[in-house]
Structure formats: C-alpha cells, structure tokens
Amino acid sequence: MRLLCGTSQPVRSTAVLLLFCVLVAGCGVKSEKSKQYAYVSAPQVMLRDNVAAVFNKVGTVKNGERVEVLEKNRRFVRVRTANNEIGWMEQRYLVDQQVYDGFQKLAADHAHDVAQAHATTRYDVNLHLTPDRESDHFYQLKDGEKVELLARATASKAGPAAAATPVSEKKNTPPPAPVLEDWWIVRDAHGNAGWLLARLVDFDVPIDIAQYAEGQRIVAYFVLNEVPDEGKQEPQYLVAMTEPKDGLPYDYDQIRVFTWNLRKHRYETAYRDRKLPGVFPITVGQQNFDKEGTLPTFTLRLKDESGQVTSATYKLNGPIVKRVLAPGEQSKAAPRLAAEKKQTHRPKSRRH
Numbered sequence: 001m002r003l004l005c006g007t008s009q010p011v012r013s014t015a016v017l018l019l020f021c022v023l024v025a026g027c028g029v030k031s032e033k034s035k036q037y038a039y040v041s042a043p044q045v046m047l048r049d050n051v052a053a054v055f056n057k058v059g060t061v062k063n064g065e066r067v068e069v070l071e072k073n074r075r076f077v078r079v080r081t082a083n084n085e086i087g088w089m090e091q092r093y094l095v096d097q098q099v100y101d102g103f104q105k106l107a108a109d110h111a112h113d114v115a116q117a118h119a120t121t122r123y124d125v126n127l128h129l130t131p132d133r134e135s136d137h138f139y140q141l142k143d144g145e146k147v148e149l150l151a152r153a154t155a156s157k158a159g160p161a162a163a164a165t166p167v168s169e170k171k172n173t174p175p176p177a178p179v180l181e182d183w184w185i186v187r188d189a190h191g192n193a194g195w196l197l198a199r200l201v202d203f204d205v206p207i208d209i210a211q212y213a214e215g216q217r218i219v220a221y222f223v224l225n226e227v228p229d230e231g232k233q234e235p236q237y238l239v240a241m242t243e244p245k246d247g248l249p250y251d252y253d254q255i256r257v258f259t260w261n262l263r264k265h266r267y268e269t270a271y272r273d274r275k276l277p278g279v280f281p282i283t284v285g286q287q288n289f290d291k292e293g294t295l296p297t298f299t300l301r302l303k304d305e306s307g308q309v310t311s312a313t314y315k316l317n318g319p320i321v322k323r324v325l326a327p328g329e330q331s332k333a334a335p336r337l338a339a340e341k342k343q344t345h346r347p348k349s350r351r352h
Helices: 009-034 097-109
Strands: 036-040 044-048 057-062 066-073 076-080 086-090 117-121 125-128 137-141 146-156 180-187 193-197 201-203 217-229 232-242 252-261 266-288 294-303 309-317 320-324
Touching: 036 097, 057 086, 097 137, 097 193, 117 217, 137 193, 146 193, 146 201, 146 266, 217 252, 217 266, 217 294, 232 266, 266 309, 266 320
Parallel strands: none
Antiparallel strands: 036 066, 044 057, 044 086, 066 076, 076 086, 117 146, 117 201, 125 137, 125 193, 146 180, 180 193, 217 232, 232 252, 252 266, 266 294, 294 309, 309 320
C-alpha cells in the first residue's frame, strides 16, 4: 500500500485491477476444487423440484452422466447437471468418484482383450466392479444387448446365514461346501467393462456347431478361417467346452476343431482333445509355414498341478491339426486333469 501511495493515479488503478483479478482467479480455483461430483447408476432418473410427496419434474439424468452435488437431505441429493438443470434425486441412484474411477480402470485394463465369445443379455442387468453380487455397480445393460465375454471367474453365492448345528450331529462333521457361481467380465458396444453373472447371458454360438455340443457347455468359440463352397464362405471353428456346471477350477477342459466337408457340405470334427486344464485367454491368428503357406493357428494356455501356465500352439492345414513347436522346443505331453477317483462298492456277503 505504501508503494501505491507514491505512484500516479493510472498506475494505482492498474495495480488494483490486477490484484482484484488475482483474488477472483484464486477464489475460482478454490471453489472448483471444493465441488463434489457423482455419477448416475440408473438407466434414467427424474429430477424433482423438492423432496415432498407432491413435486414437479424439472429434468432427467441418464446412466453414466456426471452431476454436481449441491446439497444432501437424508436419502435425497440436490444436483446440477451439465445442462445446468437443478433438482433433487434419490441418493441410491448415484455412485461416487472412486467407484467411477474403478470402472474406468477396468475398461482400460481390458480394452485390448480378445473376446472369447459373444453373448446377449437375458434381462436388464447391472455391471459390477468385482465378481460379487454385493459389489458396487454402475453401468446398466438392457435386455437383449450384445456383449463380448473376456474373462471368467468364480465366486461364492451369497445365501442365508447357516443354521445352528444340532447337538446330535458329530462335532467333526465338515461344514457344507460353498455354492460357487460363474462370472464373466464383459465389454459392451460402448467399450464399458464390468463383471456380469454368467447365467444372465445367452451365448451367441452359431447353430451349425452348437448342435454338436453333446451336453457340454460351449464357453468360447473362434473362426479360424473360411473355405469357399458353392459361392458361399463357410467358416471353420475352434470351440472350447466344459461340463455344464459352475465353479470349476478351470475355464475349459475340452477343445474341438470343426472343419467344413466340401463333399458332404457339412461340419465334421477334425480335432478333439479332452481333460485339458485350460485357462483363458485363447488366441487365434495366422502364421507362415514355408512350403505349407500361411495357415490359421490357435494358442491354448494350460495350467499344471503346480499352478504354472504353459502355452501350446496348433496349426490347421486342411482338415489336419498339428502342434507347432518353437525352435529348439521338444515335443511333450500337454498338462492333463487328474482322473477322478471312483469309489468301488463291494457286494455285501450273504449268509446261506
């Protein structure tokens, strides 16, 4: 202030103006940092002018939209939208910044994952942050939406509290095993990712190969190449299968290669392998094999008893599938699932 007193009027005016601008800018930065944002987790929510039983509609917000939180009142929140609409909505339809960032990271981590299969949602479903019914959910998919299946996991199914053990039961009776259910991490048409309960989707397996499932569950399928037949291009498939039940310690235990028979105009099994401790992802591609030319290939990932994962690559040449060995690699048997022990029952002796 002493410096300003000894200067001319124009200089003092300019200094005061600069000081005012600095103060205003500083206040603006502070207020922006103090703002609180949330994200809409419901398909569509109506904004109301008050929290009373009688209210007027003042706007709408949709799934994924960011809103600024202005005020909280028990189960309601007053928000401002990007269109500057202000109104009240129920707090249960919002997720905080941490949940939103978690879904953004999930989408980024799986943005380049190879789809193991395609499916269609069976109902209106929520995408969860982790494979757990009670975990946070954000995005919602409508019944009939298409998704890509990227990776599988299993989780214990939530259930009622365990009943009290009767006194008459032996103390060393083991508790019942938890019920496991399968989950898939999926990617929708907009690139959003999240975990989805497996039973809430139907696999879009082509009917021409689905009919050969023989009671097994098809969990992955890929087009290896196409062959021309009577003016049409017929795809040839790699299919991964497993038993039709949840909670298995592997993603698939059987693969089949379906090739197109040009003489009979139908699919036939060119290759089949069972008892494989397979884990996703399965990848397909092409490779040049000199005299054989460029052939379709596929790579399986198999987990042995110690938990170590090894890769095995195969090539398809016509109707023949062969293992591809890397330079210097020796042929060895792929890991196999341990055979289940079957109990043998001896017939009871009878007195004559």
